[in-house]
Amino acid sequence: MRNAKMIANGFSIMMRLVLGTALVLGVSGFVALPAVEAERHVTVQGSPADRTTRDIVYVLGSGDRIRVIVFDEPDLSGEFEVDGTGVVSLPLIGKTTAKGLTLREFEDEVATALRDGYLRDPRVSIEVLNFRPFYIIGEVQNGGEYDYVPDMTVLNAVALAGGYTYRADDNRVFITKAGGNTETEVRLDRGQGIQVLPGDIIRVPERFF
Secondary structure, eight states: OHHHHHHHHHHHHHHHHHHHHHHHHHHHHHHHHHHHHHHHHHHHHTSGGGGGGGOOOOBOOTTOEEEEEETTOGGGOEEEEOOTTSEEEETTTEEEEOTTOBHHHHHHHHHHHHHTTTOSSOOEEEEEEEOOOEEEEESBTTOEEEOOOTTOBHHHHHHHTTOBOTTBOTTEEEEEOTTOOOEEEEEGGGOTTOBOOTTOEEEEOBOOO
């Protein structure tokens, strides 16, 4: 009788050990799954495709409003607008051409002008406060001029214009880049994240019936 009781107790202890091991393994497996998913999510977010619309260098043009900061020279700093001729009127140095220059190039232009008889070693920083508008025409509900916001895409622009008309070809658009005279056809089915830049003209064509 005693031997039977000892055998039963031993069997009970063994079963508890087996169940405990299975539970630990099960919990470990459960915890590991979210870690794998999190790693996959980070990989997707860091893919090169997500950065393509942010790698374009911005070029100044008429209608841009900028802030010019000359360090330690508050009288030479302030907010200015690029006029219709592409020129900015700045303290001391007067009219300076900004159109067609990147922010870095315009910073160098202003610093060079200030160094020529005014300051020994000027440090200049420039940022865009308000971008010039873009334009959308053709088969949209409300074509016209719209304020630009960073990372604007063609589909964002269409949405701002009230969406497509029933005649619109929603597979392509024609874009005339700011300052250019040539339309370029862009197929939307080859990438929905086609970026729009300030001053661009987007034309949505009519579809072929």
